[in-house]
Amino acid sequence: MGEGTGLSRSCLADVLGERVALSPAELSALQRLEERQRHVRRGAILLRENESSGELFILRKGLMMSYVLLDDGSRQILRFLFPGDILGISSLVYRESPETLCALSECVVCPFDYATFSELLTEHPRLSALILVFSQIERVALTDRLAALGRTSAKVRVAALLLDLRNRLRSTDKSITDSYPLSLTQEEIGDATGLTAVHVNRMLRQLEEEGLIARNSGRVTLLDERGLARAANYVDRYEGLDLSWLPRAD
Amino acid sequence: MGEGTGLSRSCLADVLGERVALSPAELSALQRLEERQRHVRRGAILLRENESSGELFILRKGLMMSYVLLDDGSRQILRFLFPGDILGISSLVYRESPETLCALSECVVCPFDYATFSELLTEHPRLSALILVFSQIERVALTDRLAALGRTSAKVRVAALLLDLRNRLRSTDKSITDSYPLSLTQEEIGDATGLTAVHVNRMLRQLEEEGLIARNSGRVTLLDERGLARAANYVDRYEGLDLSWLPRAD
DNA sequence: CGTTGAATTGAGTGATGTCAATCGGTGTGG
C-alpha cells in the first residue's frame, strides 16, 4: 500500500455537509482527518478480524466491504463501504477488530489516529453528534438487512441488495440513474445476502426473466424500480432524517 | 402507562460506571435523564414503528424488545433491551421511528426529551463518546446476529440466543449463573432468530436431547456452556473493550 | 370445568443448498 500526501477537500465533510451547514472550524477539523492518504489495491485487506489497528480511516475513493469469517469457513459480508464512510470505529472500541476490511476495487483511504478522533469528539460537539447520527443510520441499515435475512425470500434479498447498491453509488456519482456497474461477483452477493453463489445466479436470472432488471457485461439496469422497491420492502435510510435537535455549530 | 417521580440513582450511570470512573458532574448529568419514570405494562407498546416520539427513554427495570413488521405480516425482533439501555436513539435520528418498542415484562422506563440529550452531548464530551461506544457495541452485536442468520443453522442460532440472553440478564442480576427464567415464547424466539415457532420447539428439544441445555417450567439451564459457545461461535461483545482513547473526564 | 394461549408432535412440501459439469473470458508463458 503506497502512502502519499496532498489533496484539498474532505470526503467526510462532503457527506456531513449535505445534512447541515458546517462552520469553518468544523470544516478544518474534518480536513485534518484526511491529510494523509494511502492506496489500497483491489483485494487487499486493510484490517484483519481479531487484529488491532491503532488507526481509523476515511474512505476517499473506491468500494470496500467489511466481513466476518465463521469457523466453518463461510463468510458473511456485513456492509459495503463507500466514499465518505468512516472505517474502523468498531475496531476503535475493541482491543481486537470484530471485522475485516477489504477493498473490492482500487481504493484510497485516509488514515488518522485515535487521538485525533478523540480530540475531534471533544472539541466539536456537533460533529460528535453527527457521527453518532451516522452510526445510527448504519445501525438501522443493519437491522433492515437483519429483517431481510430473517424473514424474506432469496429473490427479495437480492433485489434489495441491487437497489441499495445503486442508491449508495448514486450518492457519490450523481450521473448514475437506473444503470450501474455491478462490481461484485455472485459469490460476494451471496455472502452479503446469506445465499450460495449458485442460488444468487438463479435469482438474478429470475429477476431478469420477470423484467425487473437487465444485465449485460457486468452492468445492471433496474427496469422496474418501483416494483423492486415494493417487493423488497426497501427504505433508503439516508433519507427521512430529523436533525433539528442537533446542538449549535461551534 | 402510569407516570411518577422519585428514585435516586441512575441505571445508565451504573452501566457506564462499570467501564470508567464517572466524575461528579457526569454523574449528575446522567441522573437528570432519569428524573421521571413511567410504568409500562407487559405487552404494551412504548413507541410504534413509523410514528414519532419526541422523547428518549432509559430502561430502568424489566425486559423489552424492538422489532419491525414486514408487509406480509411477519415480524423480525431486532434486539432485546435490558436495564440501563437507552431506548429510541434511532427514532431521535429519523422523523419516524424505524422500529417498534414493546415491553416483554412489566417495565419501568425514564423518559427525557431531545433537548436534554442534546445538552448532555454538548456539555459532556466523554459521555458523548461513551454513548458512541455503546452504539458501536450494539452495532457489532447486530452484525453477529446478521452472520448467524445468514450463515448458521437453526440449532446454532437458538443456542446463541440462549447464551446471549443469559449473559445480558446476568449483567443486571449477578445471582444468575447457568440457569435463568426464559421469559420468551417460542414464537418470540423464532421472530428473533428468523425461524418458525414450530422449528424453535424442535431445536430446543434437540439441544435438550444432546445434553446441552435443560428445561423445566420456563427455566433454562445451560448444561454445557463451553460446548454451546463453541457451537454458536459466540463472543460476548460487552467484553474486550478498549477505552483508553477516551477523552478526559470533565 | 371450559377457555385460551402456548408447547409439542407428525406428515408432507418447498425453498435453498450441494455437487458436478460446462461454458466463456482473460491473462500468461512459450
Added chain:
DNA sequence: CCACACCGATTGACATCACTCAATTCAACG
C-alpha cells in the same frame, strides 16, 4: 499468435433443512 490455466457464470440433478398445516397436549386462569 497459440495453448493452457484459471476464475467466474451458468445449468442440471438431487439432497436437505426448515416451513406449513393440522392435530393434540399442557398449563394457567376465570
